Amino acid sequence: MKQCAIELKNITKVFGKVVANKNVNLTAYRGEILSILGENGSGKTTLMNMISGIYFPDEGQICIDGEEAVITSPKDAFAYKIGMIHQHFKLVEAFSAAENIILGLDEGKYDLKASTEKIRAISEQYGFDLDPEKKIYTMSVSEKQTVEIVKVLYRGADILILDEPTAVLTPQEIEKLFAILRRMREDGKCIVIITHKLHEVLSLSDRVSVLRKGEYVGTVKTAETSESELTEMMVGKKISLNIDRSEPQNVEPRLVVEALDCCDRSGVKVLDNVSFTANAGEILGIAGIAGSGQRELLEAIAGLQQLQNGSIFYHNPKTGTVEELRGKTPLQIRELGVRLSFVPEDRLGMGLVGNMDITDNMMLRSYRKGRGVFVERKAPKELAKSIIETLEVVTPGATTPVRRLSGGNVQKVLVGREISASPTVLMAAYPVRGLDINSSYLIYNLLNEQKKKGVAVVFVGEDLDVLIELCDRIMVIGSGRITGVVDGRNTTKEEIGLLMTKTGEEGEK
Amino acid sequence: MIVQFLCRAILLGVPILYGSTGEIITEKSGHLNLGIPGIMYVGAISGVVGSFLYENACGNDIEKMNAALAILIPLLSSIVGAVLMGLIYSFLTVTLHANQNVTGLALTTLGIGLGNFLGASLISITKSELPSIALTKTSSFFSVKAPFADKLGPVGELLFSHDFLTYLAIAIALVASYVLNRTRVGLNLRAVGENPATADAAGIRVSKYKYVATCIGSAIAGLGGLQYVMAYASGVWSNNAFGDRGWLAIALVIFALWKPSIAILGSFLFGALCNANNYIQGLGAETQELFKMLPYVVTIIVLIITSMRKKREYQAPESLGLPYFREER
Numbered sequence: 001m002k003q004c005a006i007e008l009k010n011i012t013k014v015f016g017k018v019v020a021n022k023n024v025n026l027t028a029y030r031g032e033i034l035s036i037l038g039e040n041g042s043g044k045t046t047l048m049n050m051i052s053g054i055y056f057p058d059e060g061q062i063c064i065d066g067e068e069a070v071i072t073s074p075k076d077a078f079a080y081k082i083g084m085i086h087q088h089f090k091l092v093e094a095f096s097a098a099e100n101i102i103l104g105l106d107e108g109k110y111d112l113k114a115s116t117e118k119i120r121a122i123s124e125q126y127g128f129d130l131d132p133e134k135k136i137y138t139m140s141v142s143e144k145q146t147v148e149i150v151k152v153l154y155r156g157a158d159i160l161i162l163d164e165p166t167a168v169l170t171p172q173e174i175e176k177l178f179a180i181l182r183r184m185r186e187d188g189k190c191i192v193i194i195t196h197k198l199h200e201v202l203s204l205s206d207r208v209s210v211l212r213k214g215e216y217v218g219t220v221k222t223a224e225t226s227e228s229e230l231t232e233m234m235v236g237k238k239i240s241l242n243i244d245r246s247e248p249q250n251v252e253p254r255l256v257v258e259a260l261d262c263c264d265r266s267g268v269k270v271l272d273n274v275s276f277t278a279n280a281g282e283i284l285g286i287a288g289i290a291g292s293g294q295r296e297l298l299e300a301i302a303g304l305q306q307l308q309n310g311s312i313f314y315h316n317p318k319t320g321t322v323e324e325l326r327g328k329t330p331l332q333i334r335e336l337g338v339r340l341s342f343v344p345e346d347r348l349g350m351g352l353v354g355n356m357d358i359t360d361n362m363m364l365r366s367y368r369k370g371r372g373v374f375v376e377r378k379a380p381k382e383l384a385k386s387i388i389e390t391l392e393v394v395t396p397g398a399t400t401p402v403r404r405l406s407g408g409n410v411q412k413v414l415v416g417r418e419i420s421a422s423p424t425v426l427m428a429a430y431p432v433r434g435l436d437i438n439s440s441y442l443i444y445n446l447l448n449e450q451k452k453k454g455v456a457v458v459f460v461g462e463d464l465d466v467l468i469e470l471c472d473r474i475m476v477i478g479s480g481r482i483t484g485v486v487d488g489r490n491t492t493k494e495e496i497g498l499l500m501t502k503t504g505e506e507g508e509k
Numbered sequence: 510m511i512v513q514f515l516c517r518a519i520l521l522g523v524p525i526l527y528g529s530t531g532e533i534i535t536e537k538s539g540h541l542n543l544g545i546p547g548i549m550y551v552g553a554i555s556g557v558v559g560s561f562l563y564e565n566a567c568g569n570d571i572e573k574m575n576a577a578l579a580i581l582i583p584l585l586s587s588i589v590g591a592v593l594m595g596l597i598y599s600f601l602t603v604t605l606h607a608n609q610n611v612t613g614l615a616l617t618t619l620g621i622g623l624g625n626f627l628g629a630s631l632i633s634i635t636k637s638e639l640p641s642i643a644l645t646k647t648s649s650f651f652s653v654k655a656p657f658a659d660k661l662g663p664v665g666e667l668l669f670s671h672d673f674l675t676y677l678a679i680a681i682a683l684v685a686s687y688v689l690n691r692t693r694v695g696l697n698l699r700a701v702g703e704n705p706a707t708a709d710a711a712g713i714r715v716s717k718y719k720y721v722a723t724c725i726g727s728a729i730a731g732l733g734g735l736q737y738v739m740a741y742a743s744g745v746w747s748n749n750a751f752g753d754r755g756w757l758a759i760a761l762v763i764f765a766l767w768k769p770s771i772a773i774l775g776s777f778l779f780g781a782l783c784n785a786n787n788y789i790q791g792l793g794a795e796t797q798e799l800f801k802m803l804p805y806v807v808t809i810i811v812l813i814i815t816s817m818r819k820k821r822e823y824q825a826p827e828s829l830g831l832p833y834f835r836e837e838r
Contacts, residue, residue: 094821104711
């Protein structure tokens, strides 16, 4: 009989109005690897943060080794020998690995040499490849992760929680990590890994617990389950939303993307051989786990990304000619009518300036149009007023700083401004993120209107139900590759969910 | 003449070394204290006020003065004055998250104004005809030479003929260097300056480290002001004579790559550069002024070289100048 390491009983956590976790029950044993599976926003990380002392549950109990535990800070968690490896590393860049590992510890005399020896011993035991004297800023992402793992082991943790540890690693590095995790399991440690990649779950873990929208769905043994069962648990049953969808008219290619390759600053491929066509008069949905390359793809089209390879052809409806967008400046691309409205997590990050009022934010797109040295203020003011009226933006007036508006209203201003320029291509990323139902429908209707006008709409969404009801075609992106394109009218959530959790390589097979 | 030039360079360099060591300790906690010139000035005038009161209490009679008290009273009053300035700075920047540059510059203006006010007050009390206060008696206690210095010739003069505050400056810099690099406290302090969020997560009390580092740094910098009055100026205070030594101290921090051990040699180099114009024959007044810029030119060259080499160890702490807000839980 395996020994129970963590037991969660009826855990509930609420942030403001958002319920992040609701009545979650979960058990993890020593000598096993438990996967926590769920889509973005399903409450996986929040749940684990409660075990590691970053949040405190509103309701419910956490039991460690069968006894009720009160964990109010990361220090308390360490006292229970719980160590969490966060997605964003907490390391001092200018320090060596050893200095980072012993930081904040109180082991009596300060003896870096003795600590270095202890770190070497731990590395040898589990097969880590780590030079304790190497400085963090010269390390690769995988090495930094190793430092984080050794850090918690050095503190004697025997319950390890890893938050999406594979998100930033190459396939070879993932294999190495998994080998180490298996060795730890044999050593009797309890390992909890948060992930949304199905094949990793199946190859690594002993049991899988699934969360969906903050609720606990169930736990299954990996050996007794299948990809399709897990996908269904993860995405749930289809919910009908009754979003209008008109038949596409005058469909013709507007944007043809061919074999795009793009690398991020550290040289990791974020877009790999991406090809697709966005048609005029159609809404093309893009589905995928957050961070799979959606942002880079849209930015590439808007001219904001350096591309390694590939081309973007734009079929200009005014002249009938085909133009290559790659190599054009963002301004030239905008002049052609390609519009990007990207709503990032923090909403204001791209596109709007928080401290400026609505009129001034309209002017961000038109300040070049004034005559002489003075800017033209009249037209933006009219535009601001009309957006406030037609989109029902709740604001004291056009002179209120955008920062003071609620999230939904900020989004309306952003989307409204991009639509007002009568675009030929409209790219909207997460335009309904955090909006209430009425505002969401308002945005869907706006996108539908644009579609009827013959605009090629590209819609990046999170909610699969919305994608299925709104979009004519849905393209699924996984780890920077296109894993499939499906028809929005006769696809299922399971089909999209499966495509989402596949990495590009499997998609090609 | 060489020995004389070098001794002069050391004498000129020591106040800068004090200021610089203090600023390095402060900056290691992530706080860029541009108030150092003001803090050194306050340190100087506080020491002057302390010794002025003691000399008066003894009836201006050197026979009645106790050597230990004559040294301790100015020393302590200098430290108290400087630490009060440091507390103002840390309260504004650590607790209230005020902009560090603005706070520092305000503190410099405040410190110099305060120093000049107290200096002018003392001058009017003594009804002196010259615009200065002479505390030569106290100063004589500070400049006790090692008895064997004269026997060793030039070497003795170079190494053993200085006032005790000079040796204290070097000792403090060496201790600071040891603490920063070889102790747990030093590791924690450096972590706070590099990445306070990480330090916080590791259980280090970030605000406490910032306060203590700023106040200790200010105390050390204040001693630089005292050394200037008691050793360099032989106990004579006159308003605004302190010059730009505080700014040189901040420049030296960059020159020394945030390492107190390098700051020791750097301060002597700065002292030599400041003084070189007096030892080169036939310089016009305008060329002399050009010479005084040399320490800053050297600092700019060091900045260019270090930013080209991109080695993190030689650069400012990563979070220098940034306020730290703990993430809302």
